[in-house]
Amino acid sequence: DTAVSQTPKYLVTQMGNDKSIKCEQNLGHDTMYWYKQDSKKFLKIMFSYNNKELIINETVPNRFSPKSPDKAHLNLHINSLELGDSAVYFCASSRDPSGNYGYTFGSGTRLTVV
Amino acid sequence: GNSVTQMEGPVTLSEEAFLTINCTYTATGYPSLFWYVQYPGEGLQLLLKATKADDKGSNKGFEATYRKETTSFHLEKGSVQVSDSAVYFCALTVNSGNTPLVFGKGTRLSVIA
Numbered sequence: 001d002t003a004v005s006q007t008p009k010y011l012v013t014q015m016g017n018d019k020s021i022k023c024e025q026n027l028g029h030d031t032m033y034w035y036k037q038d039s040k041k042f043l044k045i046m047f048s049y050n051n052k053e054l055i056i057n058e059t060v061p062n063r064f065s066p067k068s069p070d071k072a073h074l075n076l077h078i079n080s081l082e083l084g085d086s087a088v089y090f091c092a093s094s095r096d097p098s099g100n101y102g103y104t105f106g107s108g109t110r111l112t113v114v
Numbered sequence: 115g116n117s118v119t120q121m122e123g124p125v126t127l128s129e130e131a132f133l134t135i136n137c138t139y140t141a142t143g144y145p146s147l148f149w150y151v152q153y154p155g156e157g158l159q160l161l162l163k164a165t166k167a168d169d170k171g172s173n174k175g176f177e178a179t180y181r182k183e184t185t186s187f188h189l190e191k192g193s194v195q196v197s198d199s200a201v202y203f204c205a206l207t208v209n210s211g212n213t214p215l216v217f218g219k220g221t222r223l224s225v226i227a
Contacts, residue, residue, distance in 0.1 A: 004157075033214060041152075041201055041222075045214040055212040090157055092215075099207040099215050100146045100165060105157035 003027050006091050006106035013081055014114055021076045021109045023091030029104070031055075031097050032074040034066060037088040037108070049074055050097050081113045116141045120204045120218035127194055127225050135189040135221045137178075137204035145206040147171075147180050147187040148215070152201045161189075161202070194225045 004025045013019050025032065033056075034046040048056035049068040063079045074091060088110050092103040121136040139145060146165040150158040162171030167182035176191045187204060204218040 041220040043158075043203065043217040043220075045216075048212065048214055050212070056214055092158075097212045098209045099213075100209055102148060102160040102163055103158075103215055105150075105159070107157040 002106075004091055004093055004104050004106040006089075006109050008109060009107065010110050010112075012112045012114065015081055015083060017081050018077070018079045019081060019111070020078070021089055021091075021111075023074045023076070023106055025072055025091075025093040025104070027093055027104060029093035029095050030071055031094045031099075032068065032071070033092040033094075033103065034074065034076050035090045035092060037090060039087070043090070047074075047076075048097070055097060078111075081111075083113050086111055086113045116145070116206060116208055116213065116216045118204050118206055118216055118218035120202075120221055122219070123201075123222040125221060125223045127223070129196055129225055129227050130193045131225075133189070133191040133194045133198075133223065135202055135204075135223070137187045137189065137218060139185050139187065139204075139206050141185075141206055141208050143208040145208050147178070148205040148207075149176070149178055149187070149189050150203040150205060150217075152203065152220070154200070158203065194223070196225045196227055199223055199225050 031050045033048045047066040052068045088108045091106040148163045149161040151161045162173040164171040164180035170179045201220045
């Protein structure tokens with residue numbers, strides 16, 4: 001049973017399209033995150049939700065909109081996709097916002113914008 | 115602010131060689147420190163952690179000691195295997211407010227037989 005699952009694993013789409021990535025965790029964690037990993041493997045936080053409430057919103061274009069319908073799910077919707085959005089997007093979860101117990105990551109969604 | 119600096123790769127070693135990947139940090143407050151590993155095509159997995167000064171985290175033959183005096187958390191393994199080939203990330207979190215995990219840039223390790 002996958003602890004943090006993301007769908008889809010691969011996403012190839014044209015510039016200007018709108019797409020969504022879904023994430024679900026079955027660990028009972030309160031906090032969920034979206035990270036972006038660029039081609040050089042650098043990981044940058046985008047958003048964090050704690051128990052459905054947005055607690056971190058880094059400098060991200062407003063074309064990116066997260067949604068957390070419940071604490072087990074955190075989805076990411078991206079409007080008007082651009083070439084520079086191509087990256088691997090990771091969902092993660094932790095017991096609480098402190099992250100002191102570590103994060104559990106999903107296997108990633110590789111987004112390619114053409 | 116909070117940041118992590120780790121040695122640039124790639125690092126290429128022969129099987130059974132000794133591994134050190136350096137990691138230093140800057141933090142406001144008292145951080146918890148982590149090493150994550152990313153195998154090709156996969157997500158990040160927690161390798162080990164330490165939550166206070168002088169703690170040693172260990173797992174799968176890897177070790178790292180939280181050194182407050184040198185603000186370091188170097189990763190070591192005595193004898194690497196081909197299966198250890200991956201990207202290794204040092205990371206920290208500070209237990210003050212909603213501070214997300216901050217990662218270093220990652221170090222790619224390749225072990226050759």
